[in-house]
Amino acid sequence: MTPMAGRRLVRFSLVAALTLLGPACHSEPAPTVQAPPNPTTAPSTVLAGCVVDQGSARPSTPRTGPSPGDYTIVQPGILVAASMTSHPPFESLQGGRPVGFDIDLIAEVARRLGLRPEIQSATLSSVLTDVVQGRADVAIAALSIRSDRRSVVDFTDAYYPADLALTVGVGQARGFGLSALSGKVLGVPGGTTAESCARSALLPQARLASVKAYQDISAAFTDLSVGRLGAVLADVPTSDRLVQAVPGVQMVQVYKTGDAYAIAVARSNPKLREAINRVLGDMRRDGTYALLFQKWFQVKPPSG
Numbered sequence: 001m002t003p004m005a006g007r008r009l010v011r012f013s014l015v016a017a018l019t020l021l022g023p024a025c026h027s028e029p030a031p032t033v034q035a036p037p038n039p040t041t042a043p044s045t046v047l048a049g050c051v052v053d054q055g056s057a058r059p060s061t062p063r064t065g066p067s068p069g070d071y072t073i074v075q076p077g078i079l080v081a082a083s084m085t086s087h088p089p090f091e092s093l094q095g096g097r098p099v100g101f102d103i104d105l106i107a108e109v110a111r112r113l114g115l116r117p118e119i120q121s122a123t124l125s126s127v128l129t130d131v132v133q134g135r136a137d138v139a140i141a142a143l144s145i146r147s148d149r150r151s152v153v154d155f156t157d158a159y160y161p162a163d164l165a166l167t168v169g170v171g172q173a174r175g176f177g178l179s180a181l182s183g184k185v186l187g188v189p190g191g192t193t194a195e196s197c198a199r200s201a202l203l204p205q206a207r208l209a210s211v212k213a214y215q216d217i218s219a220a221f222t223d224l225s226v227g228r229l230g231a232v233l234a235d236v237p238t239s240d241r242l243v244q245a246v247p248g249v250q251m252v253q254v255y256k257t258g259d260a261y262a263i264a265v266a267r268s269n270p271k272l273r274e275a276i277n278r279v280l281g282d283m284r285r286d287g288t289y290a291l292l293f294q295k296w297f298q299v300k301p302p303s304g
Contacts, residue, residue, distance in 0.1 A: 042165065044254040049201035050164065052193055052259040055147025071272035073137050075118075079110040082122040082136035086216040087189065089241045089296045090142040090261075101296040102140045105159065106263070108288060112279045124191040124215075128153055131266050138276070139264040142235070144193050154267045156276045158260035159289075161302060164194050165239035166202075166253040167232045169224060173250040181206040184230025187220030188213055193259050194233045202233065221246040235259075237297050 074080045083102060085091045091100035098119045110117035120136050127143070130136040132152055144162065145155045172180050186202060188195040190213030198211045212229070214220045221242040223229045232239070236254060243249055265273040283289040293301040 042251040042254050044163070044256055047197070047201050047255045050193075050197035050255050050257050052144060052257050053147045054145045054258070054260070055150045071269055071275060073115070073272070074134060077116060078118050079106070079113060079115040079138065080118050080120055080136045081106045081110075082120045082127045082130040082139040082141070084122055084124060084127055084141040085119075086218075087142050087238060088218065089237060091140075101160075101292060102142060104292050104295070105289075106138070106140045108283060108292070109263075109276055109279050112282065113275060128264055131264050134266070137265070137269075137272065142192075142238075142261050143264055144259050145262050146193075149264070152267070153264040154270065154273050155262040155264055156273055157280055158262045159280060160237075160261040162193070162235045162237075162259040162261055163257050164197060164233055164255040164259075165236045165251045166255070167221070167224065167234070167239050167243060167249050167251045168230070169227070170248050170250045172230075173252050176252040178202070178206040181208055181230045183207065183209050185209050185228075186211050187217075187223060187229045187232040189217040189220075189234055189238075190215055192235075193257060194235065197255065197257070198233050218242055218245075221249060224249055240297070 083091050083098065083106075085093045085098050085100075087100075089100055090102045091098060093099070098121075103119060106119075107117040120130065122130055122136075122139070122141070127139045127141050128149065131139045139153070142160070142162070143149070143155075145158060149155070168176060168180070181202075186198050186206075186208050188198045188211060195211065195213055198208075202208060203211055208230070212220070217232070217234050217238060220229060220232045220234070224232050225246050225248045232249075234242075239251055243251055263276055265276065280289070283292075290301055293299075
């Protein structure tokens with residue numbers, strides 16, 4: 001099998017990508033759901049075994065606005081971004097086209113670097129190796145900054161702090177306690193902080209029957225609504241969105257993890273990381289980041 005076997009390349013023009021922003025510089029984009037989700041009201045706590053070890057970043061180079069010649073890219077004029085399009089609202093497919101917060105974010109990063117964005121569909125096992133082996137310039141897929149990943153890629157500055165939410169059926173929500181999950185199956189997005197948290201902490205503490213990993217976490221919420229699962233553990237924004245879309249489920253607990261999402265870049269390409277960091281900083285300062293955040297999450301981004 002060739003390196004590209006089983007991988008689908010989804011191209012979209014810069015014009016189409018920036019249409020997602022609409023008149024972002026002048027007015028707030030329209031919500032992407034009919035009714036904005038209510039702010040998460042579930043109580044929050046810290047659970048031993050669920051706090052992320054981000055490791056230590058390597059010393060960064062001075063951020064003096066590198067020119068395009070300071071870094072390398074896979075294809076001239078194009079920023080190729082590997083992504084897993086099954087994690088709404090960060091990334092998903094709509095009519096065969098990639099959409100989501102991450103997709104809009106990387107499209108704007110590419111535009112400000114003078115490049116055209118191209119989303120390369122990847123899997124959990126390939127999304128980082130695509131970057132390491134030079135098939136993609138970056139990876140953006142709600143990727144947690146973790147010490148084990150720092151051994152193979154570099155990360156940009158974080159663009160999203162990601163805590164976890166536990167969701168159950170509404171019939172179990174009142175007076176919920178972990179003992180209610182004894183003997184039941186917990187659904188999680190595969191290969192994520194949620195899965196490691198579930199296996200290291202919730203599996204023994206709640207005496208779960210098992211943890212089931214999903215490639216498409218929306219399927220887990222559907223399974224929860226019809227009783228095939230006892231609960232779902234996923235990041236807060238994804239849970240917020242799917243609780244609105246799937247009837248009969250409710251968030252009952254938020255776990256503070258210290259987790260954060262960032263863009264992965266090859267360790268051999270530090271100037272690209274620095275260029276992206278500069279752009280991310282500019283987007284925060286000029287309000288573009290806040291507009292994108294409100295478009296996809298219907299709330300203002302957290303301060304700090």
